[in-house]
Each structure stands twice: as C-alpha cells, then as structure tokens.
Amino acid sequence: MRIYPIIIEILQIAIVLILAPIFIGWIRMLKCWFQGRTSAGLFQPLRDIMKLFYKDVVLAENASWIFRFTPYLVFSVTVLAGGIIPILSVDLPLSATADVIALIALFAIARFFIALAGMDIGTAFGGMGSSREMMIASLAEPAMLMAIFTVSLVSKSTSLSQIVQVITHTEFILRPSMAFAILAFILITIAETGRIPVDNPATHLELTMIHEAMILEYSGRHLALIEWAGMMKLFLFTSIGIASFFPWGIAAVDNMFQLPAAIIFMAVKFCIVGIVIVLIELGLAKMRIFRVPEFLGSAFLFASLGMISYFILE
C-alpha cells in the first residue's frame, strides 16, 4: 500500500472542504466590487458556516427523520464526490469508485433527498421548490449525458482520471466538439448549481426561489451542512469542468514535485472561473421558470452539435 496517494486524497478532501466556501467568498467579493459595494471578505461564507454550527437547531413540529437525515447524507455524498474528482492529482485511490456518470448520480442522490426534505414538513414553499428542482434536474440530465458523450468520444473513457491523462498527454488541438461541449457544460452547471439566471442563491423572494424554497425550514447545524454541501457542489462542478476541458497542471501519477505547481494552477483556474461566473450573473437577470426548458434545450443542442461535429470534422 503506497502512502503517497492516500496523503493526496486526504489533502484534496481538505482542500475541497475549505476552498469551496472561499470560492463562494471570492465570487461574492468580486460581485461586490463590480457593483461598487464593500465586500465582507473572502472568508465570510466560512465564518457563516462556523456560526451556524454553534447555533441550536429549531425543527418544525412534524419533521420526520428524513428531514434530519438529509443534511448528513447530502454532506457525505458531496464529500465522497470531492474525493473522486481529480483536482490536484490523478493519483487518487478513490478515483476508480465512480466515473462521470456515477458521479452525476451521486449528486442526484443529494438532490433526491433535499427534494424529499422540502416536502417533509408540508409547506407550500417546500413542495414548490421540490417540484421545480426535479423538473430542472430532469431536463439538465440529457444535456449532461450528451456533453459527457462528446468528451468520452475524444478520450475513449468516462473515468475522469483517464480523461485528464489522455488530454494532458496528447498534443493540444483545437477541437470544435470540445468547444461546443464546454458551452453546454457551462449552461448545465449554472442550472445544476442553482445560479443566475436559473435560480438566485441570494434571494428569499417567494415566487422565484427553487433551492432556497426546499431548505427554508432548516436551521443550525443542519443548515450549515446543507449550505456547505451546496458550496462544495459548485466547486466540484467547476472541477469536473476543469478536469474534462482544461486539465493542464493537474499532477500526474506519483509525481510529488508537480504538486506545488498543481495547487497554483488550480488557484488560478478557480479565480478565472469566478470572474466568468460573476460576469454571467451581472449581465443576466433571473429568468422565468418556464424559460428554463429553453435554456437547457440550448445546452442540449450545443452538446449534440459537439457530438455531430466530432463525427463530421474529427
């Protein structure tokens, strides 16, 4: 048993846990700057989580065990996903646990339970959030699969570690199929992680909320876990995107000396992604819920174009 991969694994999970809130902090900070406001700093989301952990839990009277079990499950599933995606190095003992399809299914478990928790207390908002979330998820799934399909055409694999290795080790060519797949993936990520224009994570405006509507009744440590998992989800979707489209810099197998460089590469990439997200969110308004099918339809179209252009052009 080699020690090195295990250390990398632990390091990576720690990075996911800590950097995910900081990444959110970075996005919020940039947004504040762009809007001419003073920001609360990079570490405010982290402080929020810590604060919530110290608060007592207030539970609705008829909440069942599903409601209390969901935060723990959502958190642990997300942590597992964080251990599978190659963020620093491809040398992860857990990376064979799931390929991209299984990884998407891991996020689906989390969503399944959050949707159930939304319905558990029997409020109108909870049911509304669950119903909309499941609708958006079902429309995002085909587009996601098509994007994965296109990526797997190039690398002949759906295992993320393998995709990273293939792309970093072959000569760089500008592939039209990959360009379309990136576009599709960005749209899907926006929908899956509940960002503007599909959902607005910063609002409790009653008629527009989706994700927030499901977790309205959470408080204390339960809320902290769910919020933390939500932040990790954005971080991890970004990491999936980086691993499938821009993997340069991720450390290769058994190469300890690439690690510092890998960390720097990762930081730079995430900073850039943050800027892109903020630009998208500043430029667009949240759309009506029944415009989302069109939004995801265009994601599906881009992914299909990617697949077709692979067969025609490459």
Next chain:
Amino acid sequence: MSQFELVLFSIIILLSALAIIPLFARYQKLLIYISFSLTALSSVLAAAGGALAVANNFKQSVTIPIGLPDLPVHLRLDPLSGFFLTVIGLLSFFVSIYSIGYIKAFVGKRSVTHLVIFYCLFLFGMFFVVLSDDAFSFLISWEVMAASSYFLVMFEDERTENRRAAFLYLVIAHIGAIAILLSFGILAGAATDFKGFSGYTFDAMRQTEFPVGWATAAFLLAFFGFAAKAGVIPLHIWLPEAHPVAPSNVSALMSGVMLKTAIYGIIRATFDLIGDFPWWWGAVVLIFGLITALMGILYAIMQQDIKRLLAYSSVENIGVILIGIGLAMIFASFEMPLLSALALTAALYHTLNHAMFKGLLFMGAGAVLHATNERNMEKMGGLIHKMPWTAALFLIGCISISALPPFNGFASEWLTFQAFLLSPSLPSPLLNLLIPLGATLVALTAALAAACFVKAFGITFLGHWRSHHNPHIHEVDWFMRSAMILTAVSCLVLGVLPTLIINWIDILPEQLIGSRIAASAGEFGWLWLTPISHERASYSGPIVLIVVLAVLLLAYILLHVRKSAIHRAPLWDCGFEKITNRMQYNAASFSMPIRRIFGFLFSIKEQVLRGGKDGTLHYHLRVRDRFWGWLYMPVADISFYIARKVGRLQQGRIQAYLIYSFITIIVLLVFFR
C-alpha cells in the same frame, strides 16, 4: 438432488397445494397459512434450482408423455430458463410471505379460496412457461398464466372498473397470444418445410436455418405478441388498468415477474430459436424500447393513483430492458460480441432488479392500501409518522428505481449507459449519430423517474394527511413487513455487489452471443465493476456505500460532541401563518411543471368550475393517454360497427337461418367440388 429435480419438486408442491386447497375451504385462515407457505416453499426451490442451473451451466431436457397423442410435453432447464426461474421464484417467495398478511384482511369479507387457487395456478403457469421446450406446452402454460391472472384481477368483481380492466386485459393478452401462436407456427412450419408436426419442439427450431423472409415474419409476430404482454407502448393500455385493481400481492407478481416472461420470450425467440438476424431487428426493438421508456415514465408522473403510477413505471422499465436487448441485437449483428454481451447483461440485470424493486414498491403500496383503504395520493400524506417501517422500505424501493447508487437500479442503468457510450465503434455512421440521441432519452427517462418517485414518496408519506376524514391508520403486520424487508435487502445486495451477480449471469451472453464481459478486471477484484477495462469506466458500489456511511457517521458524531438542544417549533414557512393541510403541494401540482413542458404528449382537460351556492371553486384535471383515442377507440368503434351490421343477420326466425344454411351449402358446393 440435481437442479432439475429441485425445479420439478417445486412444481409438484404447487400441484399438491392445488389439490389440497378445496379441503380447507371452510377454514379460511388456515387455508391462507398452509397454501402460501407451500407456494413460498415451492418458489424458493424453483429459485434455487434456477440459480444453480445458471451457476453450473446446467442443461437437461425431459419429455413427458402427456398431452395430445404424438405431441408430448418437452421441458428443458438451461441457464436462460434458470435465470428467469430465479427471478420469478425469488419474487414469488417474498410475495407469498407477504400474501399471508395481506390476504388475511379479506377473511370474513369474502371467500379467498378461489384467489388462492388462481394464485397457485398463476405461479405454475409462470414456472412452466420458462421451462417449456416446445411451442405446444409453451402456449398452454402461457394461457394458464393469462387466464389465472385474469381471474386474480377480477377478484373484487363487484366493482365495474375491475371487470372492465380484466376484460381489457383478457382481450389484449389474447391478441398477443394469437401473434405468438402464428410466430411459432411459422417457425415450426419452416423447420420441417411445412410437412408434418415434428417442428413444434424448440430443439427442431434451434437446429434450422430459417430463410430471411420467414424469420422476419416470425420475429415481428413474436415481438408484437410478447410486446402485448410486456406492455410495450402502444400495447400498454391494459397494464395501468389491470395492475391497480388486482390485489396488491398479485399486482406485485404481475408487474414484477409476469411481464418478464414476455422478455424471456423475446430473448428466447430471437437469440436462441432464430439465432441469426439483421441489425434493423435490433433497431426496431431499440426504438420501441425508447418510446416505451420515455412515454411510460411521463405517464407515470401524471398519475394520482399510486398503483397506477407504479404500473406506468413498469411500462418504463420494460422499455429500459428492451433498450438493452435492442442494443445487444445491433451489436451482435455487427459481429461485436463483447459489446453485445455488455448490453445483454445490462438488460438481464435490469430484469432481475426491476423484479425486486417493483415487487417491493407494489408491496409497499399494498401496505398503504391495507392501512388507509385509499389509492388516491391526493388524499394521503404524513404516513411516515404512522407507518415508519413501510415508509422506510418504500423509500428504498424509490431510491432503487430512481437509479441512485448504491442501490440496484443504478448498477443496471449504468451498464446500459456504458453500452450506449460504446456505440461509436459501430461501423455505420448513421447509427453512430442516432444511438447517442437514444442515450439522452434514457438519461431523460432516468431523471424523470427520480422526479416521479420523489412525488410518489413525498406526497404519500411526507407532509400532512390531506383528506378531510381521518381513518385509523396502523402499521402492517410482521408477515408483510418481513417480506418487504427481505426484498429491500435484496435490492441493496444486488446494487452493492454487481460483480458477483454479473459473474453469475455471464454464462447467458456466453451461450447466446458467444462472449462474456469481464465484470472485474484482474487486479481490481470484486470491489470494482469494470465492464470493459478499468481505463474505460469503473464503478464501485461497496466503496460508495462504505464511504458515504463513514462520512455520515463522522459528521454526526463530530456535531454531537457538544451538547446542543433541538427545539421543536411550529412551521415557519417564510412567516406565513394560516397554512392548512390543503395548501400543501399535491400530486397534481407537483407534476405541473412537467405536465406543462410535455403536455403535448397527453390529452389534458383542465377546468375550473364555480360550483354550489357558496361559490366555491372546483378544479378538474383529467390527463389521458393519447393512444386510447388514437388507436383503441377507432378499433373499438369499427368492431362495434361491424358487429351491428353482422347483427342484422340475426332475424330470430327459423326460416331465415335455414336460408342461410342453404346458401352456404350451395356456395361451398360451387367452390369445392
């Protein structure tokens, strides 16, 4: 005792159960205990025999000289029939235990004797269908299965809807049976050049190279006939009518395993009896599978009756199985045995998985029906507090069917996706472009299934009770609970240990196609499912389960080191105070976004009426299957029209009938001198 003897012994037990049932007709409770224990024993023996036959690659035929002269009954146990025998036996073992608790509720209300008799006959029919090795005994047992299930659907025959559903079932079952009969007729005829009857055994058909025309006709007839039984769209119409009205233990068997006999028939007829086929046969199966899967789940989401929802979801899962079979046929016809084996393994694995989780869900729905006397989800809610066991077990069924890891539905759908992802290696550019689109339809189906079962579980078990009157709700007894626990455990085991299951069933693709997949590539061992190679894709059920549980436990412990109180408080709901139970999201509102997006596929009638003196508003929503109007109503109208015209011949006067006979005789004399 050899495998075959085990299976024959189990059939003998069933027959002897049939023989002694009338003796106990007066002691209904005792009858239930004795007969269902016997069927449980028989099922477990059949399952064991079948499982051993698969594991040991066992093949044996026997000829029993009963039946018509010169047409003896041929039975054969081989890995394919063994596999289906295991699926049927395993679920009917669980359901038999469940039935003891479930059927007891009828005691004192109505006689259950005929239910028990037809239950035994139904099992006998299913066991015999997969064991038959000639067209004659296959069709006889097929009819025994259809007729006995007809009487089971008719069990509560005082309700009009039950009689109507049973009749519809009988009609479509027989249209299918005619097609199967014709298909076997063609195969048997072509096997002997249309001379003599010796071609009716499957062995004779297996050894014949069929001319393309006859083979195609036989395949299309067989596919159509079995599709009617499996509920392939557009022949699915009987399924959502018949499955909900049958007693729940019977619905579990009908949905869980009876549909699978049709899958068995399709695999047996194409891969084994006909053997050699062009790729477009596979494309036909694949296209019907895709339509069935997507439409099935969309219809399921629209339902408000929990058992109808489950029935439509069976339609979807049959579609998923057919997709695997279709892909396997396409790959096989292009001489790609490894990929074909992967797709066929996915289909067979999903067959086993669907039997388990659909059985579990129907048993759970039966438990809810048993406790609340209600099938309409709009009136339910909050059952998780009163029926904690049923709720937890039903949830496991929902997770499994929604294809979420680490449960079993995911393992087989993952394999199906892998088969799709390998389609670019096909030599045909057209298929290369079109098959990925099929894969996205499967992804849409899987995601919609998750939405559907969030709805099924969320509306039924979570929130508050929605109906105005409050029945006394109780948890079900231990017979029903333990049956559901066993089924739920098998869902988990089948999902966590896919490598063992695939190692067990890979003899089937080996025999039918001539290749097997490597369930786990060498050094990676049983932990990882790596169907092609570990570079291509891998999935590990055990690790997902262990890591998720470990992190969950760790987080729980870390957060409970410091003592902190949990306060119970009334709902917050954004400060909205006057919330009532009627304001919760219900089944119709939950599916509204999806209904709006895919509304063009249904015929939807939505009305808001102001009724009564107090001016209350009434909302009416009716979502109907379009196929009913497109396909079935015209056929029914035409049949009635013809019947009326023909009916004019009936004068009721003897003279008229004598003239008819006279004319007939003259005509016959003219033509056949």
